[in-house]
Amino acid sequence: MTREDSRPSDRSICGYTWCVTDHGRTVHADDEDHRSAGVGIAVRVRTADDEHGRLDEWEIGLLRRSADDETWIIVETPGSASVALSRDAVRALIGAVVADPDLSAFCAGTDSAL
Template structure:
């Protein structure tokens, strides 16, 4: 374990291995929520009810468990304006559909071809 892997002095260890919150060192109680590091990516998206080419926006995908929650949520968000939170079991169901449906799997294949 390197020095960078050690918790900051005064920080409490978290029961969730994915949590990056420095518990005990935050300023506001809401900052104590359990959050993963998140994965940032630029995606072109649009509202499903709209037309047009959409807009490329920075999105972040991660895990969140607020202090009042009794389950963990997968959060997909682009700032305050656009956000979706799925409980982990729903996120797993979505992943299973994307992986197991032959038509979706073919269309989403990462082989560089356009079907």
């Protein structure tokens, strides 16, 4: 959310090339956090009681809040829920997928489950 005033935006005050925050034109300090544009993905959300689940649109991007010491990969849902993964957690996740032959084959499209 941005202000409706005529103050010019100063993107040069941000040191992160991926940040799309309109620094200097936000409503309050929390809006000054560094955010990437994000990428939307379709996911199926299921609960233990819901066999079919529902299709949903989630967004994945980078986030670095003013109070954070590091940048996170964040997965945001349409509601108020989100998951933030540190660089180490993302590396561990990628490493686990690459190390597991079934997961790796599935991602490569070479498994028999396609």
